[in-house]
Amino acid sequence: MNRIEARLVKRLPAAQDSPAFELNVHLEAQPGITALFGPSGSGKTLTLNCIAGFMRPDKGRILVDDQIYFDAAAGVHVPPQQRRCGYIFQDHALFPHMTVRDNLRFAASVAGSKGRGLNQHRRLNELLETFELSDLAGRKPEQLSGGQKQRAALARILVTEPRILLLDEPTRGLDARLRESFYAVLRKTRDRLQVPILLVTHDLEECFELADSVCVMERGAFLQCGLRDSVFHKPASLEIARWLGIYNVAPAEIEALDPGRNTSRLRMLGYEIDGPYLPGHLLGDRGYFCVRQSEVTVSAPDNGKSHNQLVLNVVDRNPCPRGIHIAFEHDFAAVVSEAEYQPLRGHERLKLHIPARAVYFIAK
């Protein structure tokens, strides 16, 4: 079972158009898809390039399945040709002067693993068929659409039977439909190959769709690593919660804690909010209340006032793919479907219901 363990330190000096940058990460990836998720310029691609061997880290060690790819202390730097990393570049990097079949043949001839002649021919045909490229095999990359290029790039990599897959924003510039079909192809590949796949992305939805684990990156460091749900449901810091953009966040104080009933109470914006028990926190602790936008339900205001409800002024409402996105004061937001929105139309103030189980607290 292949796995990646990498400790990387790489400093880039300040250049004309960019300030100095330091990458310092400790990455562990099991077979399955691990997303490196972060804004542009956070060092995601640099991490991939170091693992693939295109760049040499200043310090650290890269192990893939107990084979040392890089060790600064021992002076080991296995060249990229011997690392068997399948790398998908942002623009796919299919050789423009070769046809699709020749691109695959190039990979097959250097890999040289699965025999020559007829065997190789059969294997290439199999791959072309798997990726629905048989009819396009004679075309040059410039004659392919974005989705076809992507499948060709993936097929070319699989010819070499890589030990790990590195994907650098593979769906950039693709429309939603093509993305979906690529996700399906990638999932199939993951199940078939059983190797670690590192996926660089700054697309939250892509993370949700594909990733088994997520590493949230910013400014050259991992803010949080873990299984996808643990990262998205329990962000480790206010920064991550804000940055994910799916949370309503407000300053709060712990007013009550009851381990027996597994409950707690927070005071937030003058409201009392019940939530689950908060182990490791004390009464009077200050921090931030968080709830995911998708957990919040909205109704028209009435006179009744009870726990876990707050009435906020509406700032803005905009249509979005899943319905209507309503923005409230204090940077709160919620998404409601068109049907749910009809009774809310015209109200300046709306009531937000927050389910107790969805309340999450981040200490200061």
Added chain:
Amino acid sequence: MYRPQPREASAIGCRCAYARYNRSSQTRSNRPMNASSTIDWFPLWLSLRVASLATVFVLTAGTFLAYVLSHKTFRGKNLLDALITLPLVLPPTVLGYYLLVLAGRVSPLGRLYEAVFGQPLVFTWQAAVVAACLHSAPIYIKAARAVLEAVDYRYEWAAHSLGASEWRTFWRVTLPLALRGLSSLATLSFARSLGDFGVTIMVAGNIPGRTQTLSVAIFDAVESGNGRLARVLVLVISAVALALLWSANLVTRAPRGSAA
């Protein structure tokens, strides 16, 4: 016939006398161009031969150096780059002097050449090839470096990550992608090799029928008052150069409708 041997005097000192001697004795007596209407086309053929050979050398060695400069980092890279550029800025006489010292019959390099090929290098047409190389290599290497650097590194990285060695990546990926640029540079390099004068006359001399290239022949014709010959040769070399540059442009320009 008396031929001053470079070994007799210093290898350099006798050059002027040598050239003048040849011109006065051979050009006027053996090849009476003033009198008859026949034009000696030998300088043109020699120039074409010299330039072709020089282009072959510059393409092989120059492309290698350009690749090293564009793809490698090593100590002394800037110095190497400066050394390659040097012939571009030094006066041809200085370059010629260096060549005479380095490859003259008394120098180790010159002796080695003589031992291998059985004849000295200086004052032969082969020396004109060396001179033409010096004339065209710096520009070729500088431009080829830019062309090779312009090949998207991601194609090379992709080839590496597929397991292709650097050698294979160069032949199968880098070179094909740079071919259009390099072939237009090859044409330019050939045209430039045709035109060397200073270094050629220093190291190959001006021996009609043996080392007299086109540009040297023009100088010779003008100096000896043979205006007709000079005009013809000037027109010929201009036409050849124009044709070469034109074809280089045709090669460089992408065909219409291509996405590249």
